[in-house]
Amino acid sequence: MRLARLTAFGLVAGAGLWIASGHFLPHQDGGNAAVTRVAHSEPKLFRVAVERASLIPHRRSLAISGRTEADKHVAITARGSGVLTDLRVKRGTVVKEGDIVAILSDEAREAQVMQAQAVVTQKRTELEAKRQLIQYGTLPRLQLVDLEAQLKSAEAALASAEAERDRGIIRAPWSGVIQDIAVEVGQAAFSFAGRELAVLLALDPMLAVAEVAERKLAGIKVGEPAEVRLVTGESATGRIRFVAKMASQTTRTYRVEVEVPNPDGRIPDGITAEVIVPQSPVMATRLPRSALTFSSNGALGVRTVSGDGTVDFVPITIVEDEQAMMWVAGIADGSRVIVQGQDFVREGQSVEAVGAHELTADAK
Numbered sequence: 001m002r003l004a005r006l007t008a009f010g011l012v013a014g015a016g017l018w019i020a021s022g023h024f025l026p027h028q029d030g031g032n033a034a035v036t037r038v039a040h041s042e043p044k045l046f047r048v049a050v051e052r053a054s055l056i057p058h059r060r061s062l063a064i065s066g067r068t069e070a071d072k073h074v075a076i077t078a079r080g081s082g083v084l085t086d087l088r089v090k091r092g093t094v095v096k097e098g099d100i101v102a103i104l105s106d107e108a109r110e111a112q113v114m115q116a117q118a119v120v121t122q123k124r125t126e127l128e129a130k131r132q133l134i135q136y137g138t139l140p141r142l143q144l145v146d147l148e149a150q151l152k153s154a155e156a157a158l159a160s161a162e163a164e165r166d167r168g169i170i171r172a173p174w175s176g177v178i179q180d181i182a183v184e185v186g187q188a189a190f191s192f193a194g195r196e197l198a199v200l201l202a203l204d205p206m207l208a209v210a211e212v213a214e215r216k217l218a219g220i221k222v223g224e225p226a227e228v229r230l231v232t233g234e235s236a237t238g239r240i241r242f243v244a245k246m247a248s249q250t251t252r253t254y255r256v257e258v259e260v261p262n263p264d265g266r267i268p269d270g271i272t273a274e275v276i277v278p279q280s281p282v283m284a285t286r287l288p289r290s291a292l293t294f295s296s297n298g299a300l301g302v303r304t305v306s307g308d309g310t311v312d313f314v315p316i317t318i319v320e321d322e323q324a325m326m327w328v329a330g331i332a333d334g335s336r337v338i339v340q341g342q343d344f345v346r347e348g349q350s351v352e353a354v355g356a357h358e359l360t361a362d363a364k
Contacts, residue, residue, distance in 0.1 A: 045352040049340035055333040060279040066210030070269040075196035080167030095172040109165040116158035123151040176202040206262040211253035219279040227276040284319040303342040305353040
């Protein structure tokens with residue numbers, strides 16, 4: 001037992017001396033120095049990819065949903081009575097101004113014209129025959145005035161008879177295409193007086209009609225160019241010819257008409273269309289859509305890197321939204337905008353800014 005106690009005491013004493021030797025005896029401090037150097041070295045900065053913002057004048061475009069509409073749309077009606085004897089058009093017929101659309105039965109119209117012409121000839125002959133006698137004083141001068149009045153009355157009656165005859169011939173008031181026919185040959189015109197015989201559309205020019213909200217009306221001006229994109233995939237260029245000055249009572253929108261040339265009639269009436277109206281240019285920069293982010297308080301903007309390497313947040317306004325890129329305003333020209341890594345840093349943090357190609361190469 002005494003030997004075991006002496007052994008344990010010796011072990012305790014030896015351990016105490018070994019621990020004390022670290023404080024009192026000289027020794028090499030290489031390991032601790034390395035740890036100290038690591039502890040005092042600067043931490044590695046987070047790397048972000050940046051692009052220089054370049055402000056350029058950008059002409060925005062306002063897209064408005066609308067439809068095509070024929071420039072003119074009229075129902076051709078019969079002005080006189082009679083039976084429809086000739087119908088010279090059908091659906092889809094292209095007519096020129098003045099072309100005959102339909103003819104009504106004569107109903108003695110031509111006879112009335114011939115009778116009126118005979119009376120005019122009679123009165124003119126009487127006037128010429130008696131004019132010389134009146135000039136020589138054989139007949140009273142007052143009779144000349146009476147003969148001239150009779151001639152003018154006969155000429156008026158002839159004009160009325162010719163107008164009545166012309167009412168039996170229905171002509172196209174302007175060039176267009178026949179959209180619909182509402183009568184058949186043999187029908188009596190007096191049975192539907194005032195009702196339509198046919199519907200005529202003028203397809204050249206064609207109108208693209210859109211309704212614009214009051215907040216977007218300021219940038220639309222008469223005479224400005226506009227692009228019309230049809231739902232069929234076709235597109236055409238025209239000019240704004242009308243901007244309403246009074247809003248619709250139901251939708252509070254304003255009617256805008258764009259006149260588009262349509263000489264071959266390829267653009268039909270009533271098709272869905274999108275009207276693209278260029279707006280006044282504004283100073284903006286083009287950035288990837290992914291560069292946009294939100295601040296801690298919910299504001300939309302981008303994060304930039306200042307000259308001293310710290311992160312700042314810049315609120316922006318969207319000028320135009322493209323498929324992969326965004327035109328935005330509110331960024332100073334030459335700013336370094338973070339396009340990769342902006343969601344992993346915060347305002348005031350120091351970062352290492354590199355080009356997007358450098359960050360991509362390091363990732364590979």
